[in-house]
Amino acid sequence: MRRLSRFLALMLAVVLAGCTKPDFSDAEKTTIASLALSSLPALKPDTTNRFADVPAAAALGSTLFFDQGMSGDGSISCSTCHKIDRQFQDDLPRAVGVGRT
Ligand code: HEC
Numbered sequence: 001m002r003r004l005s006r007f008l009a010l011m012l013a014v015v016l017a018g019c020t021k022p023d024f025s026d027a028e029k030t031t032i033a034s035l036a037l038s039s040l041p042a043l044k045p046d047t048t049n050r051f052a053d054v055p056a057a058a059a060l061g062s063t064l065f066f067d068q069g070m071s072g073d074g075s076i077s078c079s080t081c082h083k084i085d086r087q088f089q090d091d092l093p094r095a096v097g098v099g100r101t
Contacts (some may be wrong), residue, residue: 018088073098 013057033039046052051070065078076097082088094100 071098 051057065082068074068077068080070077081090081095081097083090090096
């Protein structure tokens with residue numbers, strides 16, 4: 001019985017440890033911060049795309065990116081899945097669009 005109690009206490013500790021936020025070291029936090037999009041240097045001019053730095057082209061791309069009219073039923077845009085405040089992803093294991101595959 002005592003062994004069972006110890007085992008259950010250990011299992012509870014393991015489960016609770018898994019529920020807490022990871023405790024990153026300062027070095028790990030520095031590494032993680034270095035991977036943020038905002039820490040990247042400014043883009044160099046793109047010599048393979050003559051429209052890359054044309055503001056009107058960027059505006060068109062932005063309009064299309066947020067345009068739900070691009071989807072079959074008018075409910076989904078690129079930004080539905082590529083969330084700009086989530087590093088252009090949606091936190092889901094599988095994307096959900098008009099339908100699910
Ligand atoms: C239903 C959700 C969904 C919608 C809507 C969507 N995407 Fe995606 N997109 C994804 C997923 C999921 C991936 C990753 C696929 C993979 O890695 O296999 C992806 C990948 C990409 C990639 C490649 C990224 C890389 O790192 O290689 C680009 C570029 C992209 N999408 C652009 C777009 C554009 C532009 C639109 C709108 C016209 C759009 N997506 C609409 C879910 C979506």
